Amino acid sequence: MQKVVVRAPASTANLGPGFDCFALALENPYDKITLEWQKDGEHLSVQVSGVGAQSIPKEVEKNCGGVVAKAFIQRFDLKGGFKILIEKGVPPALGLGSSAATCAGVAFAFNELFGLNLSNEELVELAALGEVASAGTPHADNVSASLLGGFTLVVREEKIKVLRINPPPTLLLCVIVPKIPTPERKTEVARRVLPSSVSLKDMVWQVSHASLVAAGFALGEIQHIASGMKDIVVEKARSALIPGFDLAKEEALKSGALAFTISGAGPSVIALSTKDNAQRVLDSSINGFLKAGVQATGFVTKAGKGCTLLDSKITREE
Numbered sequence: 001m002q003k004v005v006v007r008a009p010a011s012t013a014n015l016g017p018g019f020d021c022f023a024l025a026l027e028n029p030y031d032k033i034t035l036e037w038q039k040d041g042e043h044l045s046v047q048v049s050g051v052g053a054q055s056i057p058k059e060v061e062k063n064c065g066g067v068v069a070k071a072f073i074q075r076f077d078l079k080g081g082f083k084i085l086i087e088k089g090v091p092p093a094l095g096l097g098s099s100a101a102t103c104a105g106v107a108f109a110f111n112e113l114f115g116l117n118l119s120n121e122e123l124v125e126l127a128a129l130g131e132v133a134s135a136g137t138p139h140a141d142n143v144s145a146s147l148l149g150g151f152t153l154v155v156r157e158e159k160i161k162v163l164r165i166n167p168p169p170t171l172l173l174c175v176i177v178p179k180i181p182t183p184e185r186k187t188e189v190a191r192r193v194l195p196s197s198v199s200l201k202d203m204v205w206q207v208s209h210a211s212l213v214a215a216g217f218a219l220g221e222i223q224h225i226a227s228g229m230k231d232i233v234v235e236k237a238r239s240a241l242i243p244g245f246d247l248a249k250e251e252a253l254k255s256g257a258l259a260f261t262i263s264g265a266g267p268s269v270i271a272l273s274t275k276d277n278a279q280r281v282l283d284s285s286i287n288g289f290l291k292a293g294v295q296a297t298g299f300v301t302k303a304g305k306g307c308t309l310l311d312s313k314i315t316r317e318e
């Protein structure tokens with residue numbers, strides 16, 4: 001038996017105006033993905049344990065990691081028996097790139113175990129196929145950050161293009177998770193509330209602010225990143241799905257948060273902060289939700305690396 005064990009991090013997508021394009025890998029939490037391969041076996045199986053495992057489908061066709069595994073097996077004509085063990089550390093359905101962490105971890109594991117030497121873009125394309133199983137669309141923002149780490153920017157034409165930039169090391173993220181019920185297939189629901197077109201005026205706002213975020217990462221300027229994280233299209237539509245959002249944002253900004261927006265499809269929200277103010281921003285955001293009668297929890301994390309190999313047992317044949 002050969003195997004690899006991969007650490008696959010959570011991520012926060014969109015960062016305000018970068019809907020379906022921007023994401024940032026988080027240092028914590030993360031999934032642990034083990035891929036075992038038996039040359040003489042013949043089945044593909046998926047096991048899920050850890051945070052929220054009971055709500056995650058285990059059938060290969062419905063599990064996002066299973067979908068990615070099947071895509072690798074077919075694309076590269078891989079033979080044998082495959083067992084995928086998914087130990088969830090990233091809670092599902094909270095807007096923290098949980099399915100993407102699993103998809104990215106499985107893609108990374110296949111690439112390592114079979115020495116496929118795929119490019120970043122090829123890995124992202126394959127990992128994004130798993131997002132269809134959980135979110136209904138092959139959006140590649142979260143999987144890019146989870147695979148490659150840091151800040152990632154996805155451009156989709158016929159083929160996908162992915163850029164990654166190391167975030168400023170002093171950047172901190174407060175992640176606040178309101179305790180509200182989320183519908184099944186939450187991301188699909190959160191995409192259905194979005195407008196199908198925007199005015200030219202709104203487009204100019206979104207493009208200019210998204211550019212500021214990207215330039216901020218490229219220049220290592222937290223203030224540019226924060227000033228750019230103002231989204232007048234997606235946040236406006238989705239904040240209605242998050243009771244307490246407006247109060248939480250108001251309290252966070254009053255306490256010195258540099259920026260505040262929805263994490264991916266929500267319901268979690270993120271606030272940017274510097275080191276000396278992070279706890280205050282976190283507490284104030286939670287208080288804002290409480291004022292609206294919504295319980296919330298949260299944590300502070302740095303931006304993180306992409307998928308990494310934790311362990312491996314590989315023998316390559318001559």
Ligand code: HSE
Nearest residue numbers: 013019020139264265
């Ligand atoms: N960009 C996606 C969305 C991320 O906002 O719907 C979902 O995790």
